[in-house]
Amino acid sequence: MPVDIYLNVAVGGILTGLVYGLMALGLSVIFGVVRVVNFAHGEMMTIAMYIAVTLFSAFHLDPLVMLVPIAAVLFAFGYLLQAGLINRFITRPEHSQFLLLVAIAIIITNALLILFGPDSQNVQASYAYDSFQLGPLIVDATKLYAGFTAVVVTTALFAFFQFTNLGTAIRACADNYTGAMVVGLDVRRLYALTFGIGAACVGAAGCMLLLIFDVTPAVGPAYTLLAFVIVITGGLGSMPGALVGGVLIGLTEALAGLLFTPSAKSMFAFAILVLVLLFRPQGIMGKRTA
């Protein structure tokens, strides 16, 4: 098989993996701070994808152009969800939180089914079929735009958490819940903000993924599972870990499809997960806890 095929497939896998990483980043941020596992993560992304589909079909608004407004809508959704509902479950047993978020996921899926029907939908952006040729390398334009945007959004998020007072306060909540309360931080509000930020991440990722994949109401659980695989591989609660995990899974799926058989792509992604759980349970970039 020609070498350029490996190169093409690897580049495609890395670009898709970057978007996967951004999607998983939202899950990691939420868990890292709020300590709630968002089992409705993929479903929240499908909301963003359907908003993008609707805006495109009604007004021909490009999903990448609408990325910021849609992320803002998802931020508001996440904020209200945490402030109005999940905050009440923070001190309850984990199985209660699990059931709550699974219920939210089912409600979202069925609401989307009622509103949009079961057919797969997509956007036909003007660059939907474009690709760039650099010598033997052919790069899918939509994947390139989506991957680049994922890097920009992730960098902005890093900057927010590292260099702003609000980001520092959120990190303080993540590091020490009681300490944060002692110094007078409004932890519940910060939790809501964090959940909103996580939802905004997944909203942005949804806009980008819509350029690559179709959306149906039923795809949510698959993305939730994928996000889990990525954050556990990268390190639960680690922001860089989510991106690294995303790229690793994207690359593994692509190369496994090429070198072995395409229908075994997911098998190799899960094999990586098993290896990480066996030999580095905290994830590639996660911190070992006592």
Place this chain on the structure above:
Amino acid sequence: MSRKPHNNDRHLTRRTVATALGAVALAGTAPFNIVRAQSAALKVGVLLPRSGFQAGIGQDCQRGVDIAAGILKDLGMPPLQIMNGDTETNVDVARSRAEKLISEGAQILVGAFDSGQSTAIAQVAEQKGIPYVINIAAAPQITEQGYKFVFRNFPTAGMILSDAFANQKEIFEAAGSAPKSAVFMHVNDTFGTAMKGGIGAVMPKFNMPYNLVETIAYDPAARDLSVEIAKAKATGADALLMVSRLNDAILLTRELVKQRWSPMAILSMGPGWYEDQYLKTLGKLSDGPLSFVPWYDPNKPLSKTLEAALAKAHPGINLNTNHVYTFEALLVAADAYKRAGSADPKALADAVRSTNITNNVSPGPGIQFNEKGQNDKLKNSAIQNRGGKLVTVAPKVAANAKVEWPLKPYDKRS
């Protein structure tokens, strides 16, 4: 004095009168029972993948259900009460929905487009003793189990492949050229693997001009098929031999365009490439693929009736396999009910087994079932996408257009 008559006493007693009246009543009402059975609607459980990744095709099959009532009435068939069941494109759900429909009173089952789901439903139907008429499912083993209540008016994988290779050779001859090599890509589900097995068994008998240089199986729920196309492109094959579904056919076409690969021909032996959603989603990029599939005979009177009914109910939708075979499954159910004169499952199954419908839509002499419950007289056609429409290019006797050959390169389309 005893009121009991002597044994040889012939005069009328109250008991004799009562017995006679009862007999008369029974005899008198028997014909009316039949009349009542005929006028009561037959409860038909229609199982289709109305959601999940086969939802597009499941809903397309539903269009065949939607237009059936009026046509069946005009044919003098008894009414059907449709009970819808959604298999959610899931074998386990298909099984449980079949059980639920039967428990809710379904007297006959129809469906379910997919071989895996149909296999599960067939097991339930056989176990419960309820007749099941398969609309679309090609895995041969379904009618090889010795089932007594399962019937299929759809060709098996072997039948589809035999006709496909024969029609391909006819097309190559008409075009004056043929591919020398091909990549076989198939969806990795019950239908796809059955077709893969069938190709291995059937293709050598036809002495095809091309050889298969690679076989690529992929996940039926795949969201990204870029690797699959990259792998196929790397072989440098002349043609793509496809067994796919709808969503994957769209994804594969997109990848062909993005990866700048236009093979000489796309030869599909399954659904996907001729569906309306495929044509509408891809526009001019949908032109060219050849599908070797169970189709309809455009010259049969009932085909014209079906076309007209579909055009009225769903303007702009082309009549296709999904509508035709779903409609015919309901036609079989209604015809059997009419002849059985009863909704008794055994009587219905016996009536389905003795079906002989010549006024039908699909190609071939009509609908009859062999001892295995399979209609083995069905014929298949080769159709090509042309400007958002579908034309039949082979076999010659059923063709209404000449093949456009080779596939116009994707980068040369405006």
